Amino acid sequence: MHIQRSAEHRIVPWANGLGVTADVFVSPTDAVEWSWRLSIADVSDDLPFSTMPGIDRHILVASGAGMALTIDGAPEHRMDRTTPPLSFDGESVTTCRILDGPIADLNLMVRRATGSGALRTVRLSMGQTVLLAGGDVALVVLDGTVRFDGQDLVTFDALRRDDDSTLDCRAATDAFCAVASVRLE
Numbered sequence: 001m002h003i004q005r006s007a008e009h010r011i012v013p014w015a016n017g018l019g020v021t022a023d024v025f026v027s028p029t030d031a032v033e034w035s036w037r038l039s040i041a042d043v044s045d046d047l048p049f050s051t052m053p054g055i056d057r058h059i060l061v062a063s064g065a066g067m068a069l070t071i072d073g074a075p076e077h078r079m080d081r082t083t084p085p086l087s088f089d090g091e092s093v094t095t096c097r098i099l100d101g102p103i104a105d106l107n108l109m110v111r112r113a114t115g116s117g118a119l120r121t122v123r124l125s126m127g128q129t130v131l132l133a134g135g136d137v138a139l140v141v142l143d144g145t146v147r148f149d150g151q152d153l154v155t156f157d158a159l160r161r162d163d164d165s166t167l168d169c170r171a172a173t174d175a176f177c178a179v180a181s182v183r184l185e
Contacts, residue, residue: 001167003148006156009040015050019043021107024158025138027182035114036182037107038138040156043067044102052090055109058119060085060178062142062156064103070095081142081176085119104156106140108180115184122179124171132159132167135181139167144175 002025009022021041026034040062049069059079061067066080071092078099079086088094090109110117122130124146132139139146140158148159148169161167169177 001149001162001165002160003151003153004158004160006154006158009156012039014041015052016048018047018050022156024140024156025160027137034111035184036110036117036137036180038140038158038180039107039109040140041105041107042102043096043098043105046097047095049094049096051093052109054112055090056087056112056117057090058085058087058108058110058117058180060106060119060121062104062106062140062178064098065100067099067103067105068097070097085121085178087118106142106178108182110182115182117180117182120179120181122177124175124177126171126173129168129170130177130179132161132169132179135183136179137161137182138180139169140178140180142176142178144177145172146170146175146177147172 021039024038026037068076068078071094138160141153146153
């Protein structure tokens with residue numbers, strides 16, 4: 001298990017150079033060609049997303065009012081913090097329109113040739129727990145405080161599960177979290 005504080009996330013430019021993202025976890029660590037990547041992107045303007053061939057993308061609104069995505073010319077898909085995560089192909093031509101001021105979005109990207117992934121959100125009342133097991137690889141706190149192994153995790157802090165053990169995280173306050181799952185082939 002590894003705790004990554006939000007201040008420790010590595011800031012990198014988007015592939016298209018139009019923004020920046022904070023790498024939460026990359027696997028394998030420091031690999032040029034990762035199998036999966038979990039990151040938080042700041043979006044302050046309407047703009048196109050990077051095209052990422054061979055990548056399956058999973059995205060949710062982490063903070064802010066929300067966004068509307070147009071994917072391959074289909075009708076806008078409006079998202080806010082109550083909307084389930086959206087999955088789409090990295091090859092898709094995707095544009096983002098922010099709804100009411102800057103947002104941050106959480107992205108799980110999985111190289112299609114290496115496996116599959118999913119994002120889910122969990123709302124916890126103080127004292128409730130969330131278990132990371134099976135294919136769950138990471139938890140990111142989106143709001144509130146979650147305690148693990150005597151340490152408090154706050155907004156955009158993350159916990160990575162590195163082995164088959166089950167991790168038990170307890171909400172120290174009401175909390176909103178994202179859980180990333182990856183199944184490698």
